[in-house]
Amino acid sequence: MSSGSSSVIERARARIVYDSRGSPTIEVEVRTASGAVGTAAAPAGKSRGRHEAVPYPDGDPYRSAQIFNQEIALKLVGRDALDQRGVDAFLREVDGTPNFSRIGGNLALATSVAIAWAAARSASLPLFAHLSKIFNMRTALPLPLGNVIGGGAHTLGQAPDIQEFLVFAFPEASLRKAVEANFLVHRRVSSALTELFPKAAIGRNDEGAWAAPLPSEQALSLLTDIIESVANETGVPLAVGLDVAASSLWDSSRQQYVYKREGVRRDPGEQIDFIIDLVSTYPIKYVEDPLHEDDFAGFREITDKLRKFDCLVCGDDLFVTNPERLEHGIKEGAASAILVKPNQVGTLSDTFRVAQLAHTHGYVRIASHRSGETEYAYLSHVAVAIGARLIKTGIMGSERVAKLNELIRIAEHLGIER
Ligand code: 2PG
Numbered sequence: 001m002s003s004g005s006s007s008v009i010e011r012a013r014a015r016i017v018y019d020s021r022g023s024p025t026i027e028v029e030v031r032t033a034s035g036a037v038g039t040a041a042a043p044a045g046k047s048r049g050r051h052e053a054v055p056y057p058d059g060d061p062y063r064s065a066q067i068f069n070q071e072i073a074l075k076l077v078g079r080d081a082l083d084q085r086g087v088d089a090f091l092r093e094v095d096g097t098p099n100f101s102r103i104g105g106n107l108a109l110a111t112s113v114a115i116a117w118a119a120a121r122s123a124s125l126p127l128f129a130h131l132s133k134i135f136n137m138r139t140a141l142p143l144p145l146g147n148v149i150g151g152g153a154h155t156l157g158q159a160p161d162i163q164e165f166l167v168f169a170f171p172e173a174s175l176r177k178a179v180e181a182n183f184l185v186h187r188r189v190s191s192a193l194t195e196l197f198p199k200a201a202i203g204r205n206d207e208g209a210w211a212a213p214l215p216s217e218q219a220l221s222l223l224t225d226i227i228e229s230v231a232n233e234t235g236v237p238l239a240v241g242l243d244v245a246a247s248s249l250w251d252s253s254r255q256q257y258v259y260k261r262e263g264v265r266r267d268p269g270e271q272i273d274f275i276i277d278l279v280s281t282y283p284i285k286y287v288e289d290p291l292h293e294d295d296f297a298g299f300r301e302i303t304d305k306l307r308k309f310d311c312l313v314c315g316d317d318l319f320v321t322n323p324e325r326l327e328h329g330i331k332e333g334a335a336s337a338i339l340v341k342p343n344q345v346g347t348l349s350d351t352f353r354v355a356q357l358a359h360t361h362g363y364v365r366i367a368s369h370r371s372g373e374t375e376y377a378y379l380s381h382v383a384v385a386i387g388a389r390l391i392k393t394g395i396m397g398s399e400r401v402a403k404l405n406e407l408i409r410i411a412e413h414l415g416i417e418r
């Protein structure tokens, strides 16, 4: 595995930096004998799945930093950064729990990525090429899945109950045209909202999507008109996506989905009918978490029913990037796509294990940011290395655009940008 001693770790440390919400997050820095440095910070979710890795022990990033500097750093010294699987297994062993509740999944991820970066730099490879080599997956250049109207847990006030109204280009588009078309849709939505609400202040939410007092269906019809006109003007075929984030709507005691802002309740059967009705009315080709995180049977039903619309059904809180949960989903026939969020599971090795499993069973991979992000763009490299079809990165704000800019550089490196 080793290519001599230049990739051996000489020094490692953790510190606290801040994410796009101004919340403290963990950053890990690793240096190898060749002088190559890898650094990575972890993002933070707000609408988190119940089965995700625990981000920090007792919710405290400072505690994770302390654990790293006191217990982990010295034990990493002397290990080969090229041995990603070995290092990731070591992190699991030091943690000793099934969900990183002792050291924190975010610490595990920042360490795992910092080591991969250091190894890639020691080998003079871009990160995606290093990852695709060690985890043996075929690369692909994903197109952006951008959140243009936001509601749910990411948005304050009278915004829609559905968390994300997204836009994305069909695969025949080039990356640059797809990125520019998404930006144009975002701009046009702002003009439409200013016209609709001339007296209201229209703001942007955590991911740069527009926040406005719109019921879900009105948001969808507005977006449909805009993507049609942008597609005509630019020649980029576009579709709408939804992240219902249904676990945030689910009231388990009443067994109902509660659309608080719209004043509606739906039982599971009505929820399925509602989503099918939306998909048959609007050009929706992607639906994420239409049902709550433990309803595998419901996911199977909705996946079967949406097949004829050629609409992807994606599991985020359902799978939480966890190989065991995906295996269960495969057996049940639940969903046709998986959202891959590395900090939901904790290490790159686990992230690639789940991506490989998804690939083997024909599930589309969609790489995803978190609503609290950092300026790091390693997600773009992970997306390419897992052969993702789409990358969900929000839409505006430099922490979101950084991922798209990195993809443009990767495309140039791959020589596939048109
Ligand atoms: C989601 C994500 C990202 P969060 O639900 O898909 O948009 O949100 O990071 O808050 O879990």
Ligand code: MG
Residues within 6 Å of the ligand: 243, 245, 288, 289, 316, 317
């Ligand atoms: Mg989601």
